[in-house]
Amino acid sequence: MEQITKGKRLILFPLPLEGHINPMLQLANLLHSKGFSITIIHTQFNSPNPSIHPHFTFRSIPDGLSETEASPKDIILLFSLFNTECVEPFKLCLSSLLSEEPVACLISDSIFHFTQSVAESFKLPRIVFETGGMTSYAVFTQFPLLREKGYLPVMQDSQLERVVTELPPLRIKDLPVIPKGDPEKYFELCVVIMTKIAASDGVIFNTFRDLEEQGLVTLHKQYPNLLVFPIGPFHKCVPEEASSSISDQSCISWLNTRAPKSVIYVSFGTIAAITEAQFLEIAWGLANSNQPFLWVVRLGLVHGSDWLEQLPSGFLENLNGRGHIVKWAPQKEVLAHPSIGAFWTHNGWNSTLESVCEGVPMICMPCFSDQLVLARYVSKVWKIGLQFENGTERGEIEETIRKLMEEKEGEDIRDRSLKLMEKANVSFKPGGSSYQCLDGLVKHILSFE
Ligand code: UDX
Numbered sequence: 001m002e003q004i005t006k007g008k009r010l011i012l013f014p015l016p017l018e019g020h021i022n023p024m025l026q027l028a029n030l031l032h033s034k035g036f037s038i039t040i041i042h043t044q045f046n047s048p049n050p051s052i053h054p055h056f057t058f059r060s061i062p063d064g065l066s067e068t069e070a071s072p073k074d075i076i077l078l079f080s081l082f083n084t085e086c087v088e089p090f091k092l093c094l095s096s097l098l099s100e101e102p103v104a105c106l107i108s109d110s111i112f113h114f115t116q117s118v119a120e121s122f123k124l125p126r127i128v129f130e131t132g133g134m135t136s137y138a139v140f141t142q143f144p145l146l147r148e149k150g151y152l153p154v155m156q157d158s159q160l161e162r163v164v165t166e167l168p169p170l171r172i173k174d175l176p177v178i179p180k181g182d183p184e185k186y187f188e189l190c191v192v193i194m195t196k197i198a199a200s201d202g203v204i205f206n207t208f209r210d211l212e213e214q215g216l217v218t219l220h221k222q223y224p225n226l227l228v229f230p231i232g233p234f235h236k237c238v239p240e241e242a243s244s245s246i247s248d249q250s251c252i253s254w255l256n257t258r259a260p261k262s263v264i265y266v267s268f269g270t271i272a273a274i275t276e277a278q279f280l281e282i283a284w285g286l287a288n289s290n291q292p293f294l295w296v297v298r299l300g301l302v303h304g305s306d307w308l309e310q311l312p313s314g315f316l317e318n319l320n321g322r323g324h325i326v327k328w329a330p331q332k333e334v335l336a337h338p339s340i341g342a343f344w345t346h347n348g349w350n351s352t353l354e355s356v357c358e359g360v361p362m363i364c365m366p367c368f369s370d371q372l373v374l375a376r377y378v379s380k381v382w383k384i385g386l387q388f389e390n391g392t393e394r395g396e397i398e399e400t401i402r403k404l405m406e407e408k409e410g411e412d413i414r415d416r417s418l419k420l421m422e423k424a425n426v427s428f429k430p431g432g433s434s435y436q437c438l439d440g441l442v443k444h445i446l447s448f449e
Contacts, residue, residue, distance in 0.1 A: 004446060005035030008104045011097060012038060012129075013090070015082070015109035016046035016063075017072060018245065018270040019350050020131045023206050024109065025241070026234035027129060028056060033238060034442050036104070041093055043086065045070045052242050059097065061089035072271045075368075076181045079189060083114045091118055098122060104445050105201065116196035125201040125448045127229075127441075132349045133207050134215030134230060135377055136176055136370035139167060141222045143190050151175060153183035174376040178368045202227035202444060206234050206353065208427035208434045211382070211420065231438040233357050235332055237428045248326035251294055251334055257321075258292050261341040264363070264401060265334055267296035268346040272367035275303050276310050278392050283311055285397025287319060291341070291405055294334065295325045335360050342404050347374040359421030361385050361413045363400055365392060384417040 010031055014024035025048065028038045038056045042048055043063035050058040063070070064085035065078075072078055097103065105125040108115040119126035130137050146152045151164055151172055160173040178186055197203055207230045209216065219228055231237075255263060266286070268274065274282070279302045286293045299307060308325065316323055331351070335343060335358040343355045344363040352374050355362050362385030364375035379387040386400050386409075404410040427434040 005442060007037060008035070008446070009037045009039060009101060010445070011041060011094070011103055011106045013041045013106065013108040013112060013115060014048075014129075015111045015131075016043045018046070019348055020109055020111070021046065021048055022243070023131055023234055023350060024107075024129055025053065026238055027107070027204065027206070028053070029238040029241070030231070030234055030438065031442075032056070034438070036445075039097060039103075041090065041097075043082075059093050061086065061093045063089070073273075074181070075271065076178060076186050076189060079111050080185070082112060086112070087114050087118065090115065091121075094118065094122060094124075098124070105448055107204070110193050110197055110203070113193045113196040116199055125445075127445070128197050128200045128203045130197070130203050130205055132370040133353070133374065134205050134212040134219060134228070136215075136349070136373040137205070138215040138218035138222070139170070139176055139373050140190050141194055141219065142167065143187060143194070146175065147187065152187065153177070154179075169380045170373060170376055174372045176369045176371075176373050198223050198226060200226075201448070202229060202441070204441065205230045206232035206349070208232055208424055208432075209437070210423040210427060210433065211356065214381075227444060229437050229441045229444075231434045231441060233353050233424055233428065233434075235354065236357055236424070237434070237438075240332065243330075245328050247328050247330040249330065251324065251326055251329045252337065254324045255294065255334065255337045255339045258339040260338050262292055262405075263337075263339045264289070264291050264293045264342045264344055264405075265329075265340050265360075266293060266344040267329065267331060267351065268298070268301060268365070268367065269348040269351055270298070272346045272348075272371075273301060273303055274367075274392075276305060279305070279310055281392045281394050281397065283315060285392070285394040285401070286323060287315070288394060288398050289401040289405075290322075291401055292322045292339075293324070294329065295323065296329050296331075297325055297327065299327055342401070347371040347378060349374065352378065356382075356384070356417070356420055357424045359414075359418040361404055361410070361417045363404060364388065382416070382420065384413055384420060386413070 012028050014021045032038050040056050041059050045063045045065055069081055106119050107127045107129055110128045110130040116126055154172055154177050162172050164170045209230050332354055335354050340360055343360045345351045347364050347366045362378050364378050364385050364387040366372045366375035375387045378385040386404055390396050426432045
């Protein structure tokens, strides 16, 4: 296959947020390993570090965002601005690249929906990369129906526990909304993203078929002509590269001192933020659980706080080394460490998949959008974790941790997590579903000529 693909160029355009750039670069590596040449077009905002990827060509475009606009605090506004401000610079850059050499296709993040019409104007095939999983994506495709049936916008508090008849076991409160965002603008954004995906030449997911078969079936029903390529987990298929974020390596030496499967790893991804009250409940819940914990408190995680200044003085010292807090962890390495017993996560897709791949049971605390769907699936469909039901309150935190770490229910969850990990590990090996699907994707790209 490498012989046929050799020299064929692909242009990739990642959305400039960590949870999107990283898997796109992993995808680039995967396709490069199949013989393709890779050009990455990227915005100036959150630009990747080309020196980490010397085998790719990088082209930067201005994004036109002011310092205040370039912030994931108002994600709906940010995504909308990307789709207006990047249009002209992207067109210019693409036009110049196309004048230099032939390009087999464009692969762009689903949120950059404007790239569909730009690609069409250049008669360039576009394949979409959807960084969330197929399960949540399948729910997004139902948005018009959910609105028609009155489930959206999510408004009545008394109805939140009601199961969505069309999408069990999701309840109204599990629908992938952005609680503090403008529901109308969000709805419009989701619908246009879905419409542009449906018009594309295919969609790639960082997932494996055994995990998200149900999502795949829904997608086939909704869009019978859309080609779907579940070819993950990427990070297991290509060697790990250095990240542009600086990880605190003290995590690993600290984990080396802990007993097997004893540590709760706590991290809420790259965008989610919590209140000071939540932060303190989490801190006390962890302290009272009597389990060792490794906690990523990202800069900006706690509203109105720089880092740890809200913690009561002497909090960590009084735990005698049972707790370790860092600003950024080498997450994949942490999850693969034998001392890790559970992952308290916000259920971003990357974190969820990374946990599945290491057989680590989850404690789910979703914040917004796809995370809400995923938390429900982790706890009620895949049954590889427990979800907090009453927000975060220290009593519930202690009880949930005890259930997962000490009781029979936790043992069953751990067994199922390990079985799913085995399925993940088979999927990308020769003969596995993702392996075969990747071959299908390569053939599909070659067929564009
Ligand atoms: C959001 C969405 O919820 C997710 O589904 C979407 O596809 C991307 O954007 P995000 O907050 O970025 O999620 O979380 P997640 O998807 O879990 O990605 C976080 C990434 O950062 C993971 O790959 C994780 O390994 C990495 N990470 C996080 C670290 O390497 N170290 C840390 O300390 C924290």
